[in-house]
Amino acid sequence: MKIAFHGAAGVVTGSCHLVTCGGRRILVDCGMFQGQRELFEENTRDFGFDPAEIDVLLLTHAHLDHCGRIPLLVKRGFRGEIVCTAATRDLSRLVLLDSAHLHEEEAKRRNRHRHNGREGEPLFDTVDALDSLDRFGREAEYGRPMVLWEGARATFHDAGHILGSASILLELEENGRSRRLLFSGDIGPENRPLLDSPAPPSNVDVVVMETTYGDRDHRPLDASVAEFHDAVRGADARGGNVIIPTFALERAQELLFFLREGMEHKQVRASTQVFLDSPMAISATQIFxxxxxxxxxxxxxxxxxxxxxxxxxxxxxxxxxxxxxALNRIRAGAVIMAGSGMCTGGRVRHHLRHNLAHSDCSVIFVGYAAEGTLARIIIDGAKSVKLFGDEVRVRARIHTINGFSAHAGQSELLNWHARTGRPEMTFLVHGEEKARKAFAGHLKGRRIAMPRLHQVYEL
Known part of the structure; x- marks a missing residue:
């Protein structure tokens, strides 16, 4: 019985973990690497395994860094079954088709500027994404064990991260030996307005656990909502716009919910013009x-x-x-929510180009920004940024409100881990090195591993 880590090992994106048991292979997630260019280029390389040999893919949730390489997996030979919750299935369809379109557009852009005469192909295209949707099979329900084959069961437990997200318990048997192996997926914070709190199982032997915020806690949600309303009011009073780089899944819906509450309680002007400028967020809201x-x-x-x-x-x-x-002609009074959340692409870059240089405007960041992304560069205090070939001064007020994160903070992660029992081994993944090491320091007296990319362990 073995586990190999083919993504999110020392970084926050690209989740992909392979379990081998009894001659069968279970893949948990197959996500996209995001962030710095050298990291993004990891997507084009070999997975570290043969996709044709994978029997089943268990998907924790529909964020791109957990599902984004599924079309490439199918393109390179995967013919097994994909299992996830019903909500994850619907959201994954949306995410994968959108991602395919972006890869196609990026390939066209590269080809327009190529100098070697050779055309570049997208990582995968819309046909590849549609082919991958055919691999989705059974739908999991929280708390209901599902037999994968003799000696292998999977149970999905609510992870509280985004709609349909799950932590996945694998109960495996090999040569008369049994193991309970829990993959956290991404763990949500407790007491959110839309989703239930995470509910992990207990008596687990091995835990594979995310550590995105393993080194710090978030601000209390109430304080973050109040700061959010205050930032919107402030830009409105100054006569500027508010730009919110928005993750389409969960964050957009939460912000709409909080804006509605703010208007009902007169914390935000009820006549404020709010633009949801993200086709994916619009469709995701319908799926919600x-x-x-x-x-x-x-x-x-x-x-x-x-x-x-x-x-x-x-x-x-x-x-x-x-x-x-047309929104770029609006100079005052608009709240524009647009993707992407890390500003790596999408419509928000155009809105930043037209609003960053104005001191009466505000940019509100409400989620995680990976190293190397435009969002992180702005958050870290850049005086100017390059957008579409132009150097744009950063004069807008920059707000970073981390209490909206869909990830649990350090204290909540420790509480989640404690509820799994006393696992023999904990693998820390999906976190930058600083966060993993900080979190490991709090798990005293436990066996802990911080795997590197493609590292293999015996279970």
Missing amino acids: KRHPEAMKAEIERMIRGGKDPFRLPELHITREASDSM
């Missing part, structure tokens, strides 16, 4: 409303009772690119 069973009981009751928790008095849905471009 299609899966009330995956949300908190009170939100489920609200949706089933006909009340939309994401509806605002002056909410404008901006699907078309022409409508998005």
Whole structure:
């Protein structure tokens, strides 16, 4: 029985873990590497295993850094079954098709500027993404064991991270020996407005655990919401716009929810023009409303009772690119939520180009920004940034509100780990080296490993 780490080993993206047991192979996640160019180029290399030999892929959730290389996996020979929750399946379809389109556009851009005469191909295209959707099979339900084959069961447990997200317990038998192996996926914070808190199983032998925020806690949510409302009011009073680089899954829906509450409690002007300028976030919001069973009981009751928790008095849905471009003519009073959250691409870069240089505007970052991304560069205090070939001064007020993170902070991660029992071994993944080491220091008296990329361990 072995485990190999083919992603998110020393970095925060590219989650991909391979378990070999009884001659069969289980892959947990197959995510995209994101961030610095040398890291992104890791996507084009060999997986570290033969995709054709994988029997089943268990998917924890639909974020790109956990599902984004699935079309490439299928393109290179994977013919097994993909198992995930119903909500993850719907969101993954959205994410993978959008990613394929972006890869196609990037390939076109490179080919326009090529100098060697050879055309470059996208990492995968829309046809590859559609082919990968055919591999999705059974839908998992929280807490209900699923037999993969004799000697292998998988149980999905609510991870509280995004809609449909799960921690996955594998119960494996080989040569009369059994092991309970838990993959955390991404662990959500406790007491969020839309989702239930994480609920890991106990009596686990081995834990593979994310450590994105293993070195620090977040601000309390109430304080973060108050700061968010204050930042929106401040830009409104100065006569500027608010730009919010927005992750399409979970963050966009939470922000709409908090804006609605702020308007109802007169913390935000009810006539504020809010633009959801992200086709993916628009579709994701529709998927949220299609899966009330995956949300908190009170939100489920609200949706089933006909009340939309994401509806605002002056909410404008901006699907078309022409409508998005028209937003750049607005100089005051707009809240523009656009992807991507780390500013690595998408419409938000255009909005930054038109608003960063204005001191009456605000940019509000409400999520994790990996090293090397434009979001991190701005957060770290850059005086100017390059956008579409232009050097743009950073004069807008920059707000970083980390209390909205969909990841658990250090204290919540420690609590989650404690609830798994006393595992014999804990593998720390999906975290920058500083965060992994800080978190490891709190797990005293435990066997801990911090795997490197493609490292293999006996279980």
